[in-house]
Amino acid sequence: MKHLAIFIDNNSSKTLFLEEFFSGSIPQPLQFLTGKRGALFAKSELLKMISEEERHDRRLLAENLSQPIRSLSSGEQKKALLTHVLRDNPYYLVLDSPFDNLDIQSQNDLKERLETVARSTSLVLLINRREDLPSFITEKYRLDGKFLSPQPTDERPKAPGRSLPLPPPPKVLQYTDPVLVEFRNVSVSFDQRPILKNINWTIRPESFWQLIGRNGSGKTTLLSMITGDNSKGYGQDLYIFGKRKGSGESVWDIKKNIGYFTPSMTDLFPGHHTTEHMLISGLHDSVGLYVLPTETEQLLAKEWLLYIGLWNKKEVYFHDLTMGEQRLIMLVRAMIKHPWLLILDEPTAGLDDQSATLFVELVNQISKQSRTAILYVSHRYEVGLIPTDIFELRKGDQGATGIINP
Secondary structure, rough: OOEEEOOOOOOHHHHEEEEEEHHOOOHHHHHHHHOOOOEEEEEEHHHHHHHHHHHHHOOOOOOOOOOOOHOOOOOHHHHHHHHOOOOOOOOOEEEEOOOOOOHHHHHHHHHHHHHHOOOOOOEEEEEHHHOOOOOOOOOEEEEOOEEEEEEOOOOOOOOOOOOOOOOOOOOOOOOOOOOOEEEEEEEEOOOEEEEEEEEEEEEEOOOOEEEEEOOOOOOHHHHHHHHOOOHHOOHHHHHHHHEOOOOOOOOHHHOOOOEEOHHHHHOOOOOOOOOOHHHHHHOOOOOOOOOOOOOOHHHHHHHHHHHHHHHHHHHOOOHHHHHHHOOOOOOOHHHHHOOEEEEEEOOOOOOOHHHHHHHHHHHHHHHHOOOOEEEEEEEOOOOOOOOOOOEEEEEEEEOEEEEEEE
């Protein structure tokens, strides 16, 4: 069987390519599939199935499971979808970003499953990271716009060095406590289902942590307790910025000292805000900028835009930036106040190798040149990332436990 990998990046019109492909406009490298019966494995198909299940109150993907597909982990959802699309024995299967949002073990499990499927089904994988390339791939291409061209090289992109100093904070935030966040034997359950068990973890000023763990291991629960969004922290030995949880602090008392970014945040921003205003909105903790920026704020935004090489995009609307540029802007927006703690939740999900390299290099520079502590959450061991410590959540029947890795 012939199996192809198509690398996608910021210049790829993936949606248009898939629409034209499945309407019969098949490009030359895939002409061998003309007239054959195929299927699509994609997040869009999964969302359709979830909607159909909920609308008609019947199971389409998880007939043999005790819970609806929406409540499953990303790995379980993709496993169920793959089983579903293969039932009709298609000649070929197009897989759109199949490894996105999967932990390392789930990625390996899916690759093993696809190796078995590849014996009888031709596979076309749309991927954005070289490390996602399965061993059975026979041909590699790149999607330029909606057109395919040969993938030119397997050389991993290198991050440029930054000669400018990191822009300073608008004002110095004084913090003298030796601990920012501390969990002491913290356990969490929902509806009598254990999530976390006896978590002991200390985050100190200027530290650089990576938080890892399998899908469903409780990473989101842990983060929500740090940001103050989870009531399960009350009554436990959880200390945030020197105060025990529930001792009178408000959620906003906590959030003002935290810079936070996760890719889903970009969906909250209205389109008609310039790149410059998007950065400055981080100083106001607002979703977009609705006041006239001061001259000082504009000068600070200029320093950051020069630092990340996007000064020429300051008047460009945020939604017109590439995905990689949007992520850099959102990282700077979270960092512009030099918060005590910077939380980055799966920040490179969906990025191509070049964009991920630039993002990771900026995170490393923030760690080196600032006093801000960093908590980087990822399913991947991100190439080039240099955290000083790794905290791993390991799932168990009584809840996930925490392990500090060297």
